[in-house]
Structures are given as C-alpha cells and as structure tokens.
Amino acid sequence: MPVRLEIEGGSRLEGHVAVGGAKNAALPALAASLLTAEPVVLENLPRLADVTTISRLLELLGGEFSREPDGATRVQVPRLRSHEAPYELVSTMRASVLVLGPLLARTGVARVALPGGCAIGLRPIDQHLKGLQRLGADIGIENGFVEARASRLKGCRVTLDLVTVTGTENLIMAAVLAEGTTVIENAAREPEVVDLARLLQAMGARIDGAGTERMEILGVSELGGCRHRVIPDRIEAGTLLVAGAITGGDVTVTNAVPRHLSALLAKLEEAGVLLEVAEDRIRCRGPERLRPADLITSPFPGFPTDMQAQMMSLLGLADGLSRITETIFENRFMHAAELNRMGARIETDGATALVRGVMHYQGAPVMATDLRASASLVLAGLAARGRTEVSRVYHLDRGYEALEAKLQGLGAQIWRIP
Numbered sequence: 001m002p003v004r005l006e007i008e009g010g011s012r013l014e015g016h017v018a019v020g021g022a023k024n025a026a027l028p029a030l031a032a033s034l035l036t037a038e039p040v041v042l043e044n045l046p047r048l049a050d051v052t053t054i055s056r057l058l059e060l061l062g063g064e065f066s067r068e069p070d071g072a073t074r075v076q077v078p079r080l081r082s083h084e085a086p087y088e089l090v091s092t093m094r095a096s097v098l099v100l101g102p103l104l105a106r107t108g109v110a111r112v113a114l115p116g117g118c119a120i121g122l123r124p125i126d127q128h129l130k131g132l133q134r135l136g137a138d139i140g141i142e143n144g145f146v147e148a149r150a151s152r153l154k155g156c157r158v159t160l161d162l163v164t165v166t167g168t169e170n171l172i173m174a175a176v177l178a179e180g181t182t183v184i185e186n187a188a189r190e191p192e193v194v195d196l197a198r199l200l201q202a203m204g205a206r207i208d209g210a211g212t213e214r215m216e217i218l219g220v221s222e223l224g225g226c227r228h229r230v231i232p233d234r235i236e237a238g239t240l241l242v243a244g245a246i247t248g249g250d251v252t253v254t255n256a257v258p259r260h261l262s263a264l265l266a267k268l269e270e271a272g273v274l275l276e277v278a279e280d281r282i283r284c285r286g287p288e289r290l291r292p293a294d295l296i297t298s299p300f301p302g303f304p305t306d307m308q309a310q311m312m313s314l315l316g317l318a319d320g321l322s323r324i325t326e327t328i329f330e331n332r333f334m335h336a337a338e339l340n341r342m343g344a345r346i347e348t349d350g351a352t353a354l355v356r357g358v359m360h361y362q363g364a365p366v367m368a369t370d371l372r373a374s375a376s377l378v379l380a381g382l383a384a385r386g387r388t389e390v391s392r393v394y395h396l397d398r399g400y401e402a403l404e405a406k407l408q409g410l411g412a413q414i415w416r417i418p
C-alpha cells in the first residue's frame, strides 16, 4: 500500500506555526549556483522532494554540497562536469529547466530535456527559448532535448508574450553574464523573482527593476560566491491560514511576509475570515459561517494560481455561490471532482468553477493529482465529518515540508500511513 494521509476531520486548529523557505525561490537559487565557481551558501532551504531533485541535477553537473555549522546549505560548482539535464530528472520536475540559462551563460553549451505537459497544463517553454535566442543563443530541438549554444551571450531587449515566472528567471540568469545590457519587458513580478535578483546582486550582478514589469540587467564578466537567505514560502503560509479558517480555528502563521500575501488576505477577509496582520506574522480566525467570494487567478500581485485549489476547498463551505476563474493553467481544476466526492457542489466549465457552498464535507477516500490539489484535499479533510484518506501523497511532499507535523502541532488529527 503506498503512503497516504489519514485525517479525522472536525478539530478546530489553534496555535502558532512557522513557515519554511519558499520552494519556488529555492529552486532558482540553487540553479544560480551554476553561475560561479565560488561557494553559494543558502539559508532557509526547505527540505522538499523538489529541492532534492534539483540538488541531484546540480551534482550531475559538478555541484558539491555541504552543510555549514549553522545548518545553511553550501553549494559549489568549481567546474562543470556535464552540460546536460537528463530526461529522467526533467520529467520528475519541470523546474529542472532552470539550469538552461545559467549553463549557457557560464559555458556557452546546454542540453536540457524538453519538459512534456503536466497534470495542470501544457506548460510550453517557448518564451524561455525565444529570450535566449534574442540573447544570441543558437537553439535547436533534437531527440527531445533543447540544444543551446552561444559563444558569449549579447545583451538585448526581450518582450515576453506572457508573464512567465521561470521564463523570466532563466533569462535573468542568462543575462547577468552577457555582454552589455538586457531589458526584459513584461517580466514576472513574483516575490520569488525578486529573491533571485537579490541573490544574484549579492553575487555581483547588476540588476534594476526586479519586482516591476521592466527589468534591466547589465552583464558582468564574472560572478562570485555569497550567502543568501531564501524568502518564506507564501503558498505554505496561505495554506496554513486556510487550515485555520476552514476549521473555524485561531491560527497564527509566523515567519511570513504579509505583503507577499496581499491578494489572498483580501479574499480571506471578503470570505469573512478575521485577520490580524503584523510585520512577520498573520493571525487568522475562522468565522461561524464563511461568506462566498469570487476570484480570478493572475500573475503577482494578483491572486496566485498556487492558492486556487485551497481557496476552492474553503469557499465550498461558504454560505452562497462563489465563482473561481483560473487564467494561468488550462487544466487546474482536477481537485473539484475529488471535492465533490466529499460532498462539495462544484461545477466546472472551461476556466470557471461555480462553487455552491454546502454546510459540511464528508470524509472520503480521495486522490491527489498535483501538489496544490493535494493540499486542497487535506484542507477539506480537516473540516470534514469523519475520516478522509488522501492517496498519492508524493505530490504533497514535492512542495510542503512536514505539512502533517505542522498541522498536528495545531491540533489536527492527521497521520501519515506508510
């Protein structure tokens, strides 16, 4: 029997819980270590399956890992042993494509397996490739691999057709060692992009405009080592807040950055959740009955697609009809059918889900289909009457560090069944 989570619903969650380092900031930070022969020391790296996957990839490429006395991770790539991200790793985790920009910038050669579609959508990487071509790389697709070559990349102006987070990150990492200035228009403004820019600046890069839609990067000839603290995970923070709200509990999330969570906090308040926001913590109290709210996912600072599934679980218990529109991924409603098996009343039609609130969920065996969908099922299970069994927990482990232990600490009845 594969690993699953069992949840006995109905406990009101209470207490304090600390948020860990952000998965989606840790992955590009590790990829950025390819840009220098000197050590990069990362604090607050989360212990997650995806972080292990990219670390394995870096080791294949020549990376050496060790732990600092204070627990920080030190990674150093003195010289590159390979230029290839193999299919086995890219198919496990598509963010492996983040090594493309840095490999090309440091050595002028990269071979990266082309990621396929995934559970939530097609997810092409055409914008990454277009940008690298604009920077002067010669790019071909051969036998399922992106083959990229360049003597030295040259600064240019790239206007992205759509906002892409890892696409922007790949281009920044390519441009930092290019000759001259690169301007990225329609850049992603996510906090994880800003965190990568901060790390690269500490390594000696010249970057302006991080956090805005126009970034300007003046290439330098060399980058050095540095120490960097990865930002807290805003999606983990948001998931824990919803856990408090959905159980009618009183949960304080610590080590969070409230301004990274503005869109979510606004929606929680609209749904009747009581919030107290301080500098690095958010207290959340669930109401007697939630109110419905409409939401549309969009790039930062809009409502994050990575919180859409969790919010659907919450609004499924509201007193009325909520409309959820997903604009980032074309197939990110797979949790709706599983929530309906727990008694929710959700109808999806293309990019829209109509969520008619019910009074209670009922515990049921359910199956996780992707990372955030798994989190939404755990949340529904916490609020449900009776026992819920969530299978395919490996999806959850890609992006949440010991979620069940954190929930147990707040009083949840949740167990991992090996």
Ligand code: EPU
Pocket (backbone or CB within 6 Å): 023, 024, 027, 095, 121, 122, 123, 124, 125, 126, 127, 128, 129, 162, 163, 164, 165, 166, 167, 192, 305, 306, 328, 329, 330, 371, 372, 399
């Ligand atoms: N897109 C293209 N062409 C491209 C790149 C993207 O058409 O070249 C499309 C995608 O198919 C999608 C949209 O643009 O429809 C946005 O995708 P984006 O590139 O921004 O997504 P990503 O960089 O692959 C990151 C996060 C995701 C998060 C999205 C959106 C990392 C490692 N992953 O993915 O995180 O959902 O941004 O915010 O940063 C998660 O943590 O659960 C997760 C899926």
